[in-house]
Amino acid sequence: MPRYRLLIVDDEPRMTQVLGILGERWGYEVRTASDADHALRELHDFPAEIVLTDLKMPGMSGDELLNQIRSRHPETPVVMMTAYATVKSAVDAMRNGAFDYIMKPFENEELRLTLERAAEYARLKQDNAYMRRELGLRYRMDNIIGESEGIHNVLRMIERVAPTRATVLVTGESGTGKELVAKAIHFRSARATGPYVRVNCAALVETLLESELFGHEKGAFTGATRTHRGKFEEADGGTIFLDEIAETSNNFQAKLLRVLQEGVITRVGGNANIRVDVRIVTATNRDLEEYVQQGKFREDLFFRLNVVPVHIPSLKERPSDIPLLAEHFLKAAIEEHDLPPKRLSEDAIELLKSHTWPGNVRELENTIERAMILSPEQVITAADLWLPGEQNSTGSSGHQRRLAEGQASPREVHIPVTILDKPLGGFLDEMAKIRVLHALDRTEWRKQEAADLLGIDRATLYRQMKKFGISGS
Numbered sequence: 001m002p003r004y005r006l007l008i009v010d011d012e013p014r015m016t017q018v019l020g021i022l023g024e025r026w027g028y029e030v031r032t033a034s035d036a037d038h039a040l041r042e043l044h045d046f047p048a049e050i051v052l053t054d055l056k057m058p059g060m061s062g063d064e065l066l067n068q069i070r071s072r073h074p075e076t077p078v079v080m081m082t083a084y085a086t087v088k089s090a091v092d093a094m095r096n097g098a099f100d101y102i103m104k105p106f107e108n109e110e111l112r113l114t115l116e117r118a119a120e121y122a123r124l125k126q127d128n129a130y131m132r133r134e135l136g137l138r139y140r141m142d143n144i145i146g147e148s149e150g151i152h153n154v155l156r157m158i159e160r161v162a163p164t165r166a167t168v169l170v171t172g173e174s175g176t177g178k179e180l181v182a183k184a185i186h187f188r189s190a191r192a193t194g195p196y197v198r199v200n201c202a203a204l205v206e207t208l209l210e211s212e213l214f215g216h217e218k219g220a221f222t223g224a225t226r227t228h229r230g231k232f233e234e235a236d237g238g239t240i241f242l243d244e245i246a247e248t249s250n251n252f253q254a255k256l257l258r259v260l261q262e263g264v265i266t267r268v269g270g271n272a273n274i275r276v277d278v279r280i281v282t283a284t285n286r287d288l289e290e291y292v293q294q295g296k297f298r299e300d301l302f303f304r305l306n307v308v309p310v311h312i313p314s315l316k317e318r319p320s321d322i323p324l325l326a327e328h329f330l331k332a333a334i335e336e337h338d339l340p341p342k343r344l345s346e347d348a349i350e351l352l353k354s355h356t357w358p359g360n361v362r363e364l365e366n367t368i369e370r371a372m373i374l375s376p377e378q379v380i381t382a383a384d385l386w387l388p389g390e391q392n393s394t395g396s397s398g399h400q401r402r403l404a405e406g407q408a409s410p411r412e413v414h415i416p417v418t419i420l421d422k423p424l425g426g427f428l429d430e431m432a433k434i435r436v437l438h439a440l441d442r443t444e445w446r447k448q449e450a451a452d453l454l455g456i457d458r459a460t461l462y463r464q465m466k467k468f469g470i471s472g473s
């Protein structure tokens with residue numbers, strides 16, 4: 001048990017003296033104050049975890065002191081003592097947020113137990129606040145990378161809206177980080193220690209989506225062999241993230257609207273209203289307002305969901321974030337794949353900045369990861385990025401340019417650029433094949449040099465070339 005600080009406030013010096021001795025004996029670090037003003041000054045450099053105060057004092061009363069402490073240190077439990085304990089004054093104090101009250105004269109043991117409960121409460125509050133701060137910080141510091149004005153706006157919005165219960169609609173192109181934002185909102189809210197539940201609305205047909213979200217009663221439909229709690233019940237006390245909300249049917253939208261209006265759900269096949277305390281965050285990469293105009297999305301639901309809109313700009317609109325993000329993903333890949341550290345060359349960074357990124361941050365992440373794995377050297381060059389280069393000023397990426405200039409082997413034409421979209425099975429072979437081709441290309445097909453580059457011997461290189469159907473030229 002840590003030593004808790006206890007501030008004792010009473011206008012009777014004999015009283016503070018006796019209580020002080022008791023408090024010390026029970027293991028508290030004690031300070032005393034003879035009136036409320038004095039107590040507030042003490043709290044400045046003695047941030048007490050617990051305050052024990054008399055109710056009736058000359059000058060500022062214990063009630064007033066309680067109010068002051070509640071507004072400045074809302075988490076600090078305040079225990080009131082009173083000699084004139086009419087039920088009313090005690091109840092008033094409790095209603096004003098006192099932690100507990102105790103009537104004078106009292107037994108030492110009674111006071112000891114009351115203070116112990118207050119200490120336990122202070123400890124819980126601290127743990128909670130600490131955990132929330134930790135989680136919040138982690139999500140702020142590590143996860144949402146960027147220093148552009150656009151990202152700063154998003155971070156500011158998150159900060160402002162997270163502590164509230166407001167429904168948030170996150171919009172942005174695919175891969176801009178909508179899910180990251182949803183999580184940040186949850187983990188920076190008072191619900192951080194409650195559940196965070198994500199549902200991809202596009203992944204399920206209407207009927208399944210309904211039973212997934214609202215649950216179902218036993219026998220509600222064929223195959224419903226037992227009662228099933230839905231995601232809304234699972235998320236009680238926390239946050240539900242409804243991803244791809246635009247892809248839902250009109251019928252489903254009507255049901256969701258009811259949850260928002262009434263705060264209750266009904267399981268499929270049931271009729272009991274189940275009250276849920278859930279904060280709703282939704283996301284879409286569609287233009288929901290356009291969907292509303294086209295009659296594909298209910299207008300009333302749109303207004304309910306769009307209480308606070310958070311829009312994430314596309315990566316193209318904030319190229320200044322690219323080097324920072326690239327650096328972040330480089331580090332992540334090094335950790336994940338246990339690779340030696342590598343860095344990006346100047347021209348690689350330039351190419352990254354000029355690419356248009358239709359897949360936004362996700363595409364950048366994949367590009368960096370691929371380059372980390374495939375680049376044979378410590379410095380990742382523009383060519384190692386395997387980006388289609390139509391959009392950038394150099395005209396094309398390294399291998400396409402060399403190909404055009406007749407310097408590269410035509411075999412390269414068959415190298416898939418979208419290798420990360422492939423299933424894992426063929427992926428590793430494909431990756432090895434690309435590495436071999438890459439090394440051969442770099443060394444202008446001098447086998448010994450290519451083998452050295454790959455860190456294998458010549459015989460192994462020949463075996464791999466044979467295996468991958470690369471004929472040595």
Ligand SMILES: Nc1ncnc2c1ncn2[C@@H]1O[C@H](COP(=O)(O)OP(=O)(O)OP(=O)(O)O)[C@@H](O)[C@H]1O
Pocket residue numbers: 143144145146172173174175176177178179180181284285325361362365
């Ligand atoms: N600002 C950022 N900082 C760090 N990583 C990011 C950032 N934005 C996105 N990412 C990463 O990019 C990937 C895509 O992000 P996310 O899944 O949140 O996108 P999305 O907007 O939900 O995309 P979609 O519409 O395709 O579902 C994730 O791996 C995420 O961690």
Ligand SMILES: [Mg+2]
Pocket residue numbers: 178179243
């Ligand atoms: Mg997403």
